[in-house]
Amino acid sequence: MRVLGIESSCDETGVALYDTESGLLADALFSQIDMHAAYGGVVPELASRDHVRRLLPLIQQVLDDAGMHRTDLDAIAYTAGPGLVGALMVGASTAHGMARALNIPVLGVHHMEGHLLAPMLEDNPPAFPFVALLVSGGHTQLVQVEGIGQYTLMGESVDDAAGEAFDKVAKMLDLPYPGGPSVSALAASGAPGRFRFPRPMTDRPGLDFSFSGLKTHTMTTLKALVRDNALDEQARADVARAFEEAVVDTLAIKCRRALKATGYRRLVVAGGVSANKRLRDSLGNALHALSAEVFYPHPRFCTDNGAMIALAGALRLSQGEHDTGTMHTTPRWPLDTLQAPRAHEDS
Amino acid sequence: MFLAWSGQLCFLSTAGLPIMASLATESLNKLKHVMSILLALDASSSACSVALWLDGQVYSDHVIAPREHTRRLMPMVDALLAEAGITPAHLDALAYGRGPGSFTGIRIAAGTVQGLAFGLDRPVIPVSTLETLAAGAVRIHGATQVIPAFDARMNEIYVAAYRVKQTGLPGLESCAGEQVIAPELLEPVAGFSSGWFAAGSGWGLKERMPEGCLVGLEGMDTTMEPDARDMACLAADAFAAGNMMAPHEAVPVYLRDQVTSRRQ
Numbered sequence A: 001m002r003v004l005g006i007e008s009s010c011d012e013t014g015v016a017l018y019d020t021e022s023g024l025l026a027d028a029l030f031s032q033i034d035m036h037a038a039y040g041g042v043v044p045e046l047a048s049r050d051h052v053r054r055l056l057p058l059i060q061q062v063l064d065d066a067g068m069h070r071t072d073l074d075a076i077a078y079t080a081g082p083g084l085v086g087a088l089m090v091g092a093s094t095a096h097g098m099a100r101a102l103n104i105p106v107l108g109v110h111h112m113e114g115h116l117l118a119p120m121l122e123d124n125p126p127a128f129p130f131v132a133l134l135v136s137g138g139h140t141q142l143v144q145v146e147g148i149g150q151y152t153l154m155g156e157s158v159d160d161a162a163g164e165a166f167d168k169v170a171k172m173l174d175l176p177y178p179g180g181p182s183v184s185a186l187a188a189s190g191a192p193g194r195f196r197f198p199r200p201m202t203d204r205p206g207l208d209f210s211f212s213g214l215k216t217h218t219m220t221t222l223k224a225l226v227r228d229n230a231l232d233e234q235a236r237a238d239v240a241r242a243f244e245e246a247v248v249d250t251l252a253i254k255c256r257r258a259l260k261a262t263g264y265r266r267l268v269v270a271g272g273v274s275a276n277k278r279l280r281d282s283l284g285n286a287l288h289a290l291s292a293e294v295f296y297p298h299p300r301f302c303t304d305n306g307a308m309i310a311l312a313g314a315l316r317l318s319q320g321e322h323d324t325g326t327m328h329t330t331p332r333w334p335l336d337t338l339q340a341p342r343a344h345e346d347s
Numbered sequence B: 001m002f003l004a005w006s007g008q009l010c011f012l013s014t015a016g017l018p019i020m021a022s023l024a025t026e027s028l029n030k031l032k033h034v035m036s037i038l039l040a041l042d043a044s045s046s047a048c049s050v051a052l053w054l055d056g057q058v059y060s061d062h063v064i065a066p067r068e069h070t071r072r073l074m075p076m077v078d079a080l081l082a083e084a085g086i087t088p089a090h091l092d093a094l095a096y097g098r099g100p101g102s103f104t105g106i107r108i109a110a111g112t113v114q115g116l117a118f119g120l121d122r123p124v125i126p127v128s129t130l131e132t133l134a135a136g137a138v139r140i141h142g143a144t145q146v147i148p149a150f151d152a153r154m155n156e157i158y159v160a161a162y163r164v165k166q167t168g169l170p171g172l173e174s175c176a177g178e179q180v181i182a183p184e185l186l187e188p189v190a191g192f193s194s195g196w197f198a199a200g201s202g203w204g205l206k207e208r209m210p211e212g213c214l215v216g217l218e219g220m221d222t223t224m225e226p227d228a229r230d231m232a233c234l235a236a237d238a239f240a241a242g243n244m245m246a247p248h249e250a251v252p253v254y255l256r257d258q259v260t261s262r263r264q
């Protein structure tokens, strides 16, 4: 089954073509990051306006790259949520229009399910069951994954998402948006051990996270440096390093706990923050001790993309699941309310 | 660098977006005299409407469904096609309310039509929602000169002016271009002092308009909203004239481009 995937939940327009037999055939992405950078964050109306201009050219590009014609498509998957409602509607309406024209099934897919299944696009895909750590600009969640759609939330951030904390700390340090990569780059020249930041909520049992205190701690540290007239380039790098280490350590500690709690030997890490080098090193060490294996999506599929939506859609569509009649957009949509794929009566 | 699009060539601009070379006129001239089947969608207001132009016969459906356009639109299209006994493959072109109006609504219509037209490999016809409203005032109220206006919120209105073509041909001609403007700054249509019909929610703000804009009015209906059945007729004129675009060019016309000022 050849499935076209469409992602438009936030600030990237992503399109891909996935074949259940031969894997990913083509993918294309347009990132609006430069457009939103001037505003220091995503402007929802501008994001929606851009999706509606980019989507069809990207679909055409993906078909051309795969050497396929639109009539070669067997189904279409689009991101139905969570995300910015106006942005989601662009993908949903285009997907439904196209599916109606081609008389093929169409399915609204959960964005975070896309992220957590993204490592299955790789040559060495994780087998079920596994623990998934979803870390992005909007999410920090640990999920017990028994199969497609069988998700139990084990823990999540009670305040800011990890990526959001990176973005906010980047602002404090006058670094460009998105903050994750720029804080990380600055941290690389930071001295270890000059500052030690707290590892929030690791001193008590449980799998929830909290990053807003860490953000405040960073701010207080920076203010003290300014007051002492000591905020030079090295000090900024040292602060970035202390912050990054605290986030990474916290994530690694909770992942280890989640694996112990489930007895699983596989960890999937997905979402924008999974691109973080220090996180990958740290998880590598932590999991080695548990003789567990960690799986990541390809770096280009860590952030939002169409390939993960095509894949997640294909896994469900190939079981006979599809939207009935009407498009849906669900800006708020808890992951653990999903169900295993179900065939529709009429298919 | 170029890529094929609907059998035409389209070129990649420096911005990386394909730009459609204008449709070959010969092929469009051929279309002029054939019968046409057109689908028109509008989601620009609290109404959601669809219409089918079938060689001069119009089928349509219209519901008031604020914030429900995503749920209502496709089932309405399906029901209309079924009523007329046709399938999407029979359509010659797809028209949509391109704005101005609700940003989200005009994107739903544009997105749906982009998808349909791309999937069917058919051209699209963007239709002004203000012109559609004016055509509605001609149909319902027998008006010959119409100033359609929508409440654009943020203390502004979307407004334009049209009159029935003097040549006796179908359709409307523009007397004043579309704009988004504070009601206080509205000016009377130059050259026409009387005979105007005021249509649409924008006239709910008439207390704030200058007296000069009100003296030439001969009728008013502030409850009117654009209806796809009027859009289908305008689209048929555009189709006959060959005024069509490639699917990816089916984008909204917002009029308001200042969207980044933070609310509150």
Ligand SMILES: Nc1ncnc2c1ncn2[C@@H]1O[C@H](COP(=O)(O)OP(=O)(O)OP(=O)(O)O)[C@@H](O)[C@H]1O
Pocket: A010, A082, A083, A135, A136, A137, A138, A139, A162, A163, A164, A166, A167, A178, A179, A180, A181, A184, A271, A272, A273, A274, A275, A276, A277, A302, A303, A304
């Ligand atoms: N190398 C990195 N280190 C740390 N954070 C990073 C890195 N690269 C990206 N990020 C962060 O990842 C986030 C973007 O990830 P992604 O695109 O998956 O999420 P999102 O679209 O913001 O949120 P969601 O997918 O939850 O709706 C940003 O917050 C960014 O700062």
